[in-house]
Amino acid sequence: MQRLLLLVLMLLTGGAAASGPVFDVHVHLRNGEASLQEYLADVEASGVELSGLGAMWFGGPHQARQGDLDAIRAGNDSVIALARAHAQVLPIATVHPYDDAAAIAELERVAAAGVPVLKLHAHTQRFDVSDPRVETLVRRAGELEMVVLTDNAHVLPGDSEKLFNLVVRVPGTKFILAHIGGMNFRYWNILALARTADGFAMDNLYFDISGPVLLAPGSPIEDEFVWTLRNVGIDHVLLGSDYPQMGLGAAVDALERLDLTEAEKEQIRRGNAARLFGL
Structure with missing residues (x-):
């Protein structure tokens, strides 16, 4: 009956039936102000109440390649300027570890300018997560009190395993793993066992559920997906859209359909992001 009522509400409103404001941790604004306005229009049409968004400039055809220092700096400056013009924008910068x-x-430089998040994407930036230069970079990010958001769609073999080891080696840096392992999300249930070891809390590890959250509701994997979210810790789960590839309205709709408590959903919608980023 509860699911039927929720479905009716969604059909009547024509959009997401979230019970509170949402922070979207994963937004690609490839054309600056123009992309932001398109995103905001899309969110408004979905009926979602937006509290803020984490905005990055690179993604898709716009990549931060090794040696492309001027383009990387210009891209980072673009999100810094966007955040200064719009209070709800949390700027996310990038670099290439091999530089x-x-x-x-x-x-x-970007940390001094107030950027709180570094985004890395091993698949598209073409680097190996296990390379020592990656550890050096993310360790320095932690020293600068920056959060590291890195892709974890498990497109590359060993993606989740390499990220697990990186997080363990650099406990002073907070990490957000985007896409919670993709369809390999089950791997992260290992945290429930790993945390039974003394000094192995891994409290520096968070997950963005953009992507897989769209597939879980009403599917054969739904119970496992919810079980995984609880095993990694609901207080370490964040909601992202991965716009423009996917919209926030669809992500919120999917979250609302999962068999989670309202308190758990509120944490994922905004509470955890507010605590992590000091919003």
């Missing part, structure tokens, strides 16, 4: 000292210098 060594230049990557560290750019990381320090």
Whole structure:
């Protein structure tokens, strides 16, 4: 009966039936202000109450490649300017780990400009997560009190395993793993066992559920997906859209359809992001 009432409400409103404001942690604004206005229009049409968004400039055809230092700096400056013009925008910058000292210098520059999040994407930026240069970079990000948001769609073999080891080696840095392992989300249930070891809390690890959350409701994997969210810790789960590839309205609709309590959904919609980012 509860699911039927929720479905009726969604049909009547024509959009997401969220019970409160939402922070979208994963938004690609490839054309700056123009992309932001398109995103906001899409959110408004979905009926979602938006509290804020984490905005990055690169994604799809716009990548931060090794050695492309001027383009990376310009892209980072674009999201910094966007955040200064719009209070609800949380700027997310990027560098390429293989740029060594230049990557560290750019990381320090954007941190000084108030950027709280570094985004990395091993698949599209073409680097190996297990490379020592990646550890050096994310360790420095933690020292600068930046959160590291990194892709975890498990497109590359060993993606989740390599990220697990990276998070363990760098406990002073907070990580958000985007897409919670993709369809390999089951892997992350290992945290329930890993945390039974002394000193192995891994409290520095968070998950963005953009992508897989759309597939879970009403599917054979729904119970396992909800079970996974509780095993990794509901207080460490964040909602993202991965716009423009996917919209926030669809992500919110999917979250509302999962068999979670209202308190759990509120944490995922906004509460956890507010705590993590000090909003």
